[in-house]
Amino acid sequence: MCRSLTSVVIPVSVTSIVGSAFAYCSSVTSIKIPNSVTSIGSGAFSGCRSLTSITIPNSVTSIGEGAFSGCQKLEAIYYTGNESRFRAIRVGANNSSFTDAMVYYYSQTAPTESGSYWHYDENGNIVEWII
Numbered sequence: 258m259c260r261s262l263t264s265v266v267i268p269v270s271v272t273s274i275v276g277s278a279f280a281y282c283s284s285v286t287s288i289k290i291p292n293s294v295t296s297i298g299s300g301a302f303s304g305c306r307s308l309t310s311i312t313i314p315n316s317v318t319s320i321g322e323g324a325f326s327g328c329q330k331l332e333a334i335y336y337t338g339n340e341s342r343f344r345a346i347r348v349g350a351n352n353s354s355f356t357d358a359m360v361y362y363y364s365q366t367a368p369t370e371s372g373s374y375w376h377y378d379e380n381g382n383i384v385e386w387i388i
Contacts, residue, residue: 303323325354334359371388
């Protein structure tokens with residue numbers, strides 16, 4: 258079990274997160290997925306009831322059924338691509354925690370259009386742009 262695990266940073270050698278890989282890691286609050294990952298399996302993060310944010314790269318093209326079920330505290334998705342690319346991700350059923358979360362799109366410089374954007378600060382921390 259992974260009860261004491263609070264954050265997840267997946268190595269760049271990983272290309273797919275298998276089903277139930279981090280299921281019921283109840284203390285995890287944040288997850289950072291690298292650009293090497295293209296798919297997130299069914300139930301991969303299900304039951305991560307403390308999860309509040311996840312960083313997803315634009316390389317992800319599919320999210321399996323129930324990958325985020327039971328993640329009722331998931332508030333923010335930090336996506337490295339644009340809105341049209343995010344909407345193209347195939348998201349399986351039973352992922353309302355994921356589909357209801359606020360999505361922020363990466364912008365290295367201050368955006369000139371309205372929307373929800375983020376960037377990394379000088380220490381590598383996620384910072385939301387305030388427009």
